[in-house]
Amino acid sequence: MTGKLRLGVNIDHVATIRNARGGDHPDPVRAAEIVARCGGDGITAHLREDRRHIRDDDLKRIQGATDLPLNLEMAATEEMLAIALAHKPHAACIVPEKREERTTEGGLDAAGQHNHLTPIISQLKDAGIRVSLFIEASERQLDAALQMGVPVVEFHTGEYAHAALDGDHEKVERELKRISDMSALAAKNGIEPHAGHGLTYENVQPIAAIPQLAELNIGHYLIGEAIFDGLEPAVLRMRELMDLAR
Ligand SMILES: CC(=O)[C@@H](O)[C@H](O)COP(=O)(O)O
Numbered sequence: 001m002t003g004k005l006r007l008g009v010n011i012d013h014v015a016t017i018r019n020a021r022g023g024d025h026p027d028p029v030r031a032a033e034i035v036a037r038c039g040g041d042g043i044t045a046h047l048r049e050d051r052r053h054i055r056d057d058d059l060k061r062i063q064g065a066t067d068l069p070l071n072l073e074m075a076a077t078e079e080m081l082a083i084a085l086a087h088k089p090h091a092a093c094i095v096p097e098k099r100e101e102r103t104t105e106g107g108l109d110a111a112g113q114h115n116h117l118t119p120i121i122s123q124l125k126d127a128g129i130r131v132s133l134f135i136e137a138s139e140r141q142l143d144a145a146l147q148m149g150v151p152v153v154e155f156h157t158g159e160y161a162h163a164a165l166d167g168d169h170e171k172v173e174r175e176l177k178r179i180s181d182m183s184a185l186a187a188k189n190g191i192e193p194h195a196g197h198g199l200t201y202e203n204v205q206p207i208a209a210i211p212q213l214a215e216l217n218i219g220h221y222l223i224g225e226a227i228f229d230g231l232e233p234a235v236l237r238m239r240e241l242m243d244l245a246r
């Protein structure tokens with residue numbers, strides 16, 4: 001049976017615009033409040049090591065402003081671990097991070113970093129934080145996630161989104177199949193599959209139709225659309241498209 005697909009709204013890029021002028025406007029906290037009012041299921045925020053968008057004080061303010069679960073995206077570093085343990089978000093999604101990248105370019109190499117990730121995951125879990133790994137939809141990475149005992153994985157949909165933009169239909173189908181196959185395998189093994197990165201009104205529905213997926217995290221496109229239509233209509237439109245696909 002296909003359950004409700006949650007929509008986590010990533011508000012990072014409200015902070016990107018704020019930071020362009022160094023002041024307080026627009027405030028990502030106000031975005032979180034709007035998401036909460038219009039039926040978003042969660043707030044996602046990526047505290048990057050270089051603080052290019054979300055900043056440390058935003059986390060506490062977001063947590064104080066809404067009851068929606070906060071999904072903190074974080075690199076697997078001691079600094080980020082300490083911040084996560086201090087804030088105790090509902091969930092922490094461990095993501096790969098490269099200082100010079102424009103955005104999160106690929107999935108976490110969970111298979112290659114087993115020894116580094118295991119103690120970080122267990123400290124997050126001991127603090128009651130729901131740990132997720134942001135990985136490519138591959139059997140190797142999913143196996144590693146299983147071995148590490150995480151309850152959630154988020155599949156990186158960037159390759160799928162790029163293929164859709166390029167009009168490469170064969171690649172779109174290949175990417176969809178691997179995300180769909182790995183979602184089924186994750187669910188079969190008791191891991192809750194999520195997906196996100198580069199999702200738009202145009203490309204969200206085939207992903208939303210994957211029955212095992214429990215949550216999509218969507219940010220950059222929604223904040224872009226919000227400039228033209230407002231954040232609430234953008235979230236509601238995405239919600240509608242996701243629901244129609246189930
Ligand atoms: C991990 C991820 O996909 C999100 O963090 C999202 O991409 C927004 O942050 P960036 O644009 O900084 O990658």
Ligand SMILES: NCC(=O)COP(=O)(O)O
Pocket residue numbers: 010044134154195196197198199217218219220221
């Ligand atoms: N984990 C993916 C995410 O939070 C949102 O990615 P994007 O929609 O900003 O590309």
